[in-house]
Amino acid sequence: MKDGQTSQIKRNKPKERMRFASADQVAQLAGVSRSAVSRTFTPGASVAPATRERVQKAAEELGYHVNDLARGVLANQSRLVGIVAPRPEVGFRAHLAAALAKALIRRGSIPILIDTGKTEDEMLAAQKVLIGHRAEATIILSGSPPASFVDIAHRNGQPLVVIGRCEPDADHVSAGNAEASRKAATAFFEKGYRRLAVAVSHSATSSIAERKDSFLAAAEECGASISIGRGSDSDYDSGMDAARQLFSQTERPDAVYCANDLIAFGLMDHVRKTLGLRIPEDVAVIGFDDVPEAAWLSYRLTTFRQDPVVMAQRAVDLVDRRLANPDLPPAYERIVPELVFRDSFTP
Numbered sequence: 021m022k023d024g025q026t027s028q029i030k031r032n033k034p035k036e037r038m039r040f041a042s043a044d045q046v047a048q049l050a051g052v053s054r055s056a057v058s059r060t061f062t063p064g065a066s067v068a069p070a071t072r073e074r075v076q077k078a079a080e081e082l083g084y085h086v087n088d089l090a091r092g093v094l095a096n097q098s099r100l101v102g103i104v105a106p107r108p109e110v111g112f113r114a115h116l117a118a119a120l121a122k123a124l125i126r127r128g129s130i131p132i133l134i135d136t137g138k139t140e141d142e143m144l145a146a147q148k149v150l151i152g153h154r155a156e157a158t159i160i161l162s163g164s165p166p167a168s169f170v171d172i173a174h175r176n177g178q179p180l181v182v183i184g185r186c187e188p189d190a191d192h193v194s195a196g197n198a199e200a201s202r203k204a205a206t207a208f209f210e211k212g213y214r215r216l217a218v219a220v221s222h223s224a225t226s227s228i229a230e231r232k233d234s235f236l237a238a239a240e241e242c243g244a245s246i247s248i249g250r251g252s253d254s255d256y257d258s259g260m261d262a263a264r265q266l267f268s269q270t271e272r273p274d275a276v277y278c279a280n281d282l283i284a285f286g287l288m289d290h291v292r293k294t295l296g297l298r299i300p301e302d303v304a305v306i307g308f309d310d311v312p313e314a315a316w317l318s319y320r321l322t323t324f325r326q327d328p329v330v331m332a333q334r335a336v337d338l339v340d341r342r343l344a345n346p347d348l349p350p351a352y353e354r355i356v357p358e359l360v361f362r363d364s365f366t367p
Contacts, residue, residue, distance in 0.1 A: 041082035050078035101129045101339065102150040104143075105161035106136050110255060111282045112309040112326060113161050116183065119332035120159060127336055129156065147172050157339045160185065162225045179342035181335045184227040189350060191338040193331055196356030197227050198234040200324045201277065203359060204306045205238035207367055208275040213304060217247040217273035219262035219283050221254040228254055228279040231308060235277050247273055251286075254279065259286020267295055274303055275365070281307040281314050284321055288364065304365040308357070320363035331355060 043057045050057070052071055059065040060075040067075075078084075101124050108117045121131040132155065134146040150158055151172060157179040173180040180190040208216055216239045220232045232248070239246050249266040251258020262283060266273055267290075278284035284307035291297045291305075299305055307314060310325035334353045341351065361367065 041079075041084040043084070045082055046075060046078045046084050049082065050074040099129045100132050100150070100155040102146070102155045102158040103131055103133045103161065104136055104146055104150075104158055105133075108133055108135055108161065111280060112311055112328070115311060116161055116326075116328040116331060119328035120161075120335065123329075123332045123336045127340075144172070151176050151178065156343070157181065159183065159335050159339070160187075162227065177346065179339050179346075181338045181342075183331060183335055184225060186226060191342060191351045191353075193334045193338065193353045193355070195227065195324075195326050195331075196354055197230040199356050200308065200359070201231045201234035202238040204277045204324075205235050205242060205244070207306070207359070207365070208277070208304065209239070209242040209244055211275075211304070211365075211367060213275035214244050215247075215271060215274045216244045217249060217266050217276045218279070219249045219251075219259060219266065219276055219287050220279045221251045221258045221262075221283070223253050225254070231277075231279045245271070247271075249276075249287075251283065255282045256286040259283035259288075260290045261286075263287040263290035263295075267291065267297075272303070276303060276305050278305060278307045281309045281311045281321060281323055283307070284323065284364075285313065285319060288319060288321070299364050300366070306359075306365050310357075310360055314360075315362070322362045322365040323360055324357040325360050326355070326357050 043054055047054045047057045050071075052075060056067060056071050057075050057079075059067040060072050061079075103117055103120050103124075105113055105117060108114060117133060121133070124131040132150070134149070136143045136146045147158070155178065158173055158181070160180070160182045162184040174189060180187070181193065182190045183193045184195065186192065186194075205216060216235075218232050218235050220228055236246055236248075247266055247269060249262030249264075251261035259278065259282065262278075263286065266276065266287075276287060278287055284305055288299055288305055291303055292299060297303055305321065307321045307323035308326075310323045313319060314321040314323050334355070338351055338353065341348065
């Protein structure tokens with residue numbers, strides 16, 4: 021060998037293909053038939069206790085697990101459940117998606133999270149994937165699914181649950197947006213605030229639109245002056261934009277209701293950091309959702325709490341209800357959120 025070359029040639033060991041233990045291998049090790057293995061892992065199937073024990077011991081030794089995907093193909097239905105959402109990583113939606121995944125796993129389902137984007141083509145592509153994989157059901161988190169999306173689900177007999185939206189022939193889980201928003205306006209007015217404002221977005225979902233409309237109606241009934249600040253989306257930057265609009269007016273609001281906590285955080289930071297105003301002494305703020313950051317010392321936001329665990333379980337229960345009886349009329353589960361008081365507003 022030439023100088024500088026290694027004196028030993030290293031040979032790469034070929035990678036072994038992934039091999040899962042099979043039912044045949046379990047049967048051979050346990051000394052039973054292949055059908056005995058199948059019955060052992062089929063709930064309710066008849067199998068002798070001694071046979072069950074031998075099969076389970078062999079399965080544990082081999083690391084064998086039932087092939088649920090194959091079973092789903094044979095039954096023309098999988099245990100997949102689609103969680104469909106635009107921007108599922110943002111705000112309360114992220115916590116709700118996580119709670120749904122946990123609830124579905126406890127149920128024995130396989131959650132599939134699909135970020136649909138915002139276009140109709142992207143949404144329909146997501147639904148075709150779920151139908152193609154024989155998903156057992158679809159749960160939609162807010163957003164705006166096209167009518168064809170709902171139609172595909174119904175034509176394939178797939179249960180459809182929507183959270184925070186209203187769709188024909190679907191089962192629904194929603195927050196008590198109207199009740200909460202009217203309570204916010206009344207609470208502000210009873211505390212003595214007369215210049216009320218609401219911070220929302222141009223791209224509002226139906227839930228956020230309902231919060232805005234209900235707050236404005238209640239504020240008007242109270243006789244308060246009303247102003248509206250809007251950002252482009254329902255996020256932190258939109259809260260900053262809404263604050264710039266509201267507090268550049270000659271008559272600044274003394275209390276602001278924010279359509280969600282992310283908007284509230286942006287508004288609060290602009291009010292305190294840019295304008296040098298105090299919360300709640302100069303302006304009171306109420307949000308909606310009660311995401312974990314609302315309790316942080318930087319915000320201490322008074323807000324309406326949506327419990328993602330409760331909402332997720334209600335949605336999963338509706339899936340089971342629909343699978344048990346596909347001909348039932350649409351269900352409407354409405355959960356009125358609790359107002360959690362912190363430092364940004366106290367009654």
